[in-house]
Amino acid sequence: MTSCLTRRNVLGTAAAFSAAPAFAQTRPQARPGPNIIFIMADDLGYADLACYGRPDIKTPHIDGLAARGVRLLQAYANSPVCSATRTGLITGRYQYRLRLGLEEPLLNPREDVGLPPEHPTLPSLLKKAGYQTMLIGKWHLGMLPRFGPEKSGYDHFYGFRGGAVDYYTHLASNRKADLWDDAMPVEQAGYLTELLGDRAVAAVGAFAQTKKPFLLSLHFSAPHWPWEAPGDTAEADRLREKSLFHFDGGTQATYRRMVESLDDQVGRVLAALDTGGLAQDTLVVFTSDNGGERFSNTWPFTGRKTELLEGGLRIPAIASWPGRLPQGVTSNQVAISMDWMPTLLAAAGTKPDAKYPSDGIDLLPAITGAPVPRKLFWRYKTNAQRAMRDGDFKYLKIMDNTFLFNVADDPMERANLKDRRRDVYDRMTAEWRTWNAGMLPEIDDSYVENFSADQLADHIGSGKPSPKANPAN
Numbered sequence: 001m002t003s004c005l006t007r008r009n010v011l012g013t014a015a016a017f018s019a020a021p022a023f024a025q026t027r028p029q030a031r032p033g034p035n036i037i038f039i040m041a042d043d044l045g046y047a048d049l050a051c052y053g054r055p056d057i058k059t060p061h062i063d064g065l066a067a068r069g070v071r072l073l074q075a076y077a078n079s080p081v082c083s084a085t086r087t088g089l090i091t092g093r094y095q096y097r098l099r100l101g102l103e104e105p106l107l108n109p110r111e112d113v114g115l116p117p118e119h120p121t122l123p124s125l126l127k128k129a130g131y132q133t134m135l136i137g138k139w140h141l142g143m144l145p146r147f148g149p150e151k152s153g154y155d156h157f158y159g160f161r162g163g164a165v166d167y168y169t170h171l172a173s174n175r176k177a178d179l180w181d182d183a184m185p186v187e188q189a190g191y192l193t194e195l196l197g198d199r200a201v202a203a204v205g206a207f208a209q210t211k212k213p214f215l216l217s218l219h220f221s222a223p224h225w226p227w228e229a230p231g232d233t234a235e236a237d238r239l240r241e242k243s244l245f246h247f248d249g250g251t252q253a254t255y256r257r258m259v260e261s262l263d264d265q266v267g268r269v270l271a272a273l274d275t276g277g278l279a280q281d282t283l284v285v286f287t288s289d290n291g292g293e294r295f296s297n298t299w300p301f302t303g304r305k306t307e308l309l310e311g312g313l314r315i316p317a318i319a320s321w322p323g324r325l326p327q328g329v330t331s332n333q334v335a336i337s338m339d340w341m342p343t344l345l346a347a348a349g350t351k352p353d354a355k356y357p358s359d360g361i362d363l364l365p366a367i368t369g370a371p372v373p374r375k376l377f378w379r380y381k382t383n384a385q386r387a388m389r390d391g392d393f394k395y396l397k398i399m400d401n402t403f404l405f406n407v408a409d410d411p412m413e414r415a416n417l418k419d420r421r422r423d424v425y426d427r428m429t430a431e432w433r434t435w436n437a438g439m440l441p442e443i444d445d446s447y448v449e450n451f452s453a454d455q456l457a458d459h460i461g462s463g464k465p466s467p468k469a470n471p472a473n
Contacts, residue, residue, distance in 0.1 A: 032130045033348030034321060035207070035282040036215045037269065038340065040089075041262060042082060042138060042224035045292020046314040047299045048259055054297050057256050061267030062286055062318065069284070069320025070367045071330045076389070077290040078337040080305055080312035080380060081105040081449060082163065082224075083140045085289045085337050090121045090141065090152070092341030092358035096379065096439035104306075104381055106140060107447040108162035109174060114142015117151040120353040122341045124153030126215045129350040134203055135159065137196050137219035150182065154217070157182055158199045164221060164244055167192045167228040168236035173244050191230050193222045193258070197265030201272045208276030213348070218269065222262040225250070225293070229257035247455055255295035283321040283347055285340060291315060294456060300411045306450040308378050308387040308396060309413060319367065321347075326368060333371040334389065339363050377435045381442050382450040384470040388432045393421075395428040404428070433473050442469035 047053045051063040051071060078088030078095055083105040087095035095101025100115055115121070123133040135149045137159040142148065149157040160178040165171060168191060172178040179186050188195060200218050207214045227250030228235050235249060266286065273279040291312040292298045293305045303309020317335060319325060324347075339360035345351050346362040366372050378387040386397040392408035404418040404425045418425040448465045456462075 032350070033213060034323065035213050035278055036126070036131075036344055036347070037204075037273075037282060037284045038215070038217050038344070039266060039269070039284065039286045040137075040217070040219045041286075041288045042219070042221050043290065043293040043296065043305055044223060044259070044262075044288035044316065045296025045298045045304075046301060046311070046316060047297040048223070048292060049316055051318075052316050053299065056252070057259050059259065059263040061263050061270060065266070065270065065284060065286055065320050066318045066328075068322060068327050069318055069325055072317040072319070072335055072367065073330055073332055074334045075287065075315050075317035076313045076334070076336045076376060077288070077315050079104065079378070080290050080307055082138075082289045086138075086141055086219075087115065088336070088338040089289075089340060090115065090123070091119060091356070092122065092338050092345075092352055092360050093356065094338065094359045094377070094439060099440065100141065102381075102440060102443060102446040104446065104448045105163060106142070108140070108172065109143050111143050111146065114147030115152050117147070119152070120356050121153045122344060123149075123215055123217070125345055125350060125353065126348055127153050127155070129345075129348050130213065131348065132207060132210065132212055132214040133217075134214070135217045135219065136199050136203065137217070138163075138221055139219075144183070148183070159196065159219070160221070164224055164226070165192065166226055166236050166239060166244060167221070168233050169240060171240070171244075175240075191261070193220060193261045193265055194230070196220055197268050200265070200269045204269060204272040204276055204278070208278055215344075219289075220262055220265070223255055223258040223293075223295075227251075227254050227258070227295070229254045230261050250295055252295055280323050283319065283324070283344070285317070285319050285344075287317040287337070287340075288315040289337075294451075302412050304451075306380070306382060308380055308385040308398070310394075310407060310411060313378065313387075319363075324364075331367040331371065333363065333366040334374040334376065335363055335366075336360065336374075336376050375431070377432060379436065379439075379442070380448075381446065381467075381470065382448040382465040384472075386432060386436075386473070388428050388435075390428055390431070393417075393424055393428065395425065395432060402429075429473075436473065441471070444469050 049059045051066045078085040081104050084095045087101045127133050133154045134156040135154045139161045140163050162172045162178050165178050170179040226244045298311030301310035303311035342358045342360050343363040352358040376389040383399050388395040392406050394405045394407045396403040403416045405413045450465045451459050452464050453459050453462050
């Protein structure tokens with residue numbers, strides 16, 4: 001192990017990408033579908049990209065991706081926190097169908113809860129269809145020895161298994177190192193966003209040599225806390241003995257540099273596709289795992305991460321496939337994270353396991369044609385939050401307060417229509433209860449997270465989260 005680690009450190013990320021020979025061992029006679037690169041940012045707000053309206057952050061590479069594809073204006077996360085959304089994304093189903101999905105988010109280290117290896121996933125199903133599969137970046141769906149990316153369909157993994165690590169020390173919140181190359185812990189100097197970009201560029205180059213389709217899941221940690229931009233090594237040193245979940249650091253300038261660094265790495269990956277001659281036949285998706293955190297811009301919405309207000313759920317989502325999708329257009333199709341699994345499987349010419357039917361839809365016909373009606377459902381244990389989207393209407397419950405909004409006309413969720421449109425309100429609350437009866441019930445033994453009044457000044461009166469389940473609808 002020592003000699004291997006030393007070799008990796010000496011040769012660097014690109015040269016150490018040793019998966020290419022394994023990828024090249026078998027080559028199917030016919031390509032089952034396009035290459036797929038799924039890029040996920042962490043805690044990126046709806047309006048944190050220039051192409052979604054942020055005036056002070058330059059994101060030319062992601063903007064360019066939008067100019068070469070479809071930009072969704074009504075995309076939602078499966079949850080207002082990360083691991084729950086990632087459960088929905090990888091399974092194509094409401095996360096509340098799995099014990100893992102009740103964690104909001106999964107608090108690491110916890111070795112008894114994770115994504116069951118026997119459950120079909122996006123990478124495992126694509127692998128059966130002849131795809132090479134690799135995850136670079138964040139996993140956060142369960143810890144070793146029972147759970148991990150390689151146990152759920154990924155051929156290879158480079159990144160971190162928990163919810164967050166320091167960008168420079170690569171220490172997790174428990175002060176233990178959490179950077180891995182497959183099942184091997186590694187020590188590697190560098191800014192994490194750039195290290196993930198390095199490995200992704202190397203992976204694309206290796207994939208290009210095999211002539212075999214691939215799924216590359218590139219799940220960045222940026223712009224998730226800790227608030228460290230490129231060059232902020234002094235802040236990393238300061239946080240060595242503190243919680244990474246810190247409230248005494250960060251600025252808008254730091255956040256801007258973190259997002260711009262993310263954009264730089266996306267640009268490098270897209271350039272690698274061009275260099276390898278893969279751009280035309282590669283479907284690239286860019287999105288976020290949930291709504292924005294404290295330095296994010298969620299305009300025109302209110303709310304943020306941990307909340308079922310639009311700002312906690314609305315996310316940027318861009319899909320580019322030059323060989324198939326229109327370019328430079330927007331779509332009003334209502335979409336959710338779990339839609340990407342059936343969408344990408346359909347693009348690859350396959351479909352979900354019949355024993356585990358997807359709760360999502362194939363978005364390709366909808367974003368290339370007329371939008372289709374959707375009914376989407378959420379719940380979040382903290383503050384007994386519940387929500388449903390049906391057409392332009394949204395039902396929302398926070399603690400004992402209930403609302404009905406037209407989020408097309410009123411995206412800030414100000415005008416409560418529950419009395420004016422009692423018929424709609426009653427129908428939607430009844431449908432939410434019916435849907436909820438088909439999910440796993442909330443339990444006391446699951447972690448929940450929210451922001452309290454002593455942490456964020458704009459959360460006046462907000463208390464610490466309670467672990468108690470909310471049996472009453």
